[in-house]
Amino acid sequence: MIRTISVNVDEKLSVDKFNIDERNPHIILKDNPSTAEVDKLILCCPAALYKRDSQGEVSFDYAGCLECGTCRILAQDTVLEKWQYPGDARGISYRYG
Numbered sequence: 001m002i003r004t005i006s007v008n009v010d011e012k013l014s015v016d017k018f019n020i021d022e023r024n025p026h027i028i029l030k031d032n033p034s035t036a037e038v039d040k041l042i043l044c045c046p047a048a049l050y051k052r053d054s055q056g057e058v059s060f061d062y063a064g065c066l067e068c069g070t071c072r073i074l075a076q077d078t079v080l081e082k083w084q085y086p087g088d089a090r091g092i093s094y095r096y097g
């Protein structure tokens with residue numbers, strides 16, 4: 001017998017808590033990264049924090065970062081100026097259940 005399991009990702013993520021360091025972003029993008037490299041991150045960031053608007057402008061908000069490291073692996077040398085875990089008990093606190 002096959003059992004179907006349905007997971008609402010937005011609902012699961014909404015229980016997590018973020019303690020954002022407003023003065024010290026843990027991820028900073030380079031100036032004018034290549035379109036192809038940013039497009040990888042738009043597709044792969046599980047929190048959908050990399051965006052491109054209809055004018056082609058890229059935006060990024062580190063505040064919802066899940067600290068998964070996907071962008072670091074994919075584009076540390078091409079898109080990212082800085083990637084480090086938030087310090088001093090900052091960043092995400094996962095809450096399951």
Ligand code: SF4
Nearest residue numbers: 045065066068069071
């Ligand atoms: S670490 Fe993960 S969640 Fe955070 S910006 Fe990179 S890909 Fe997105």
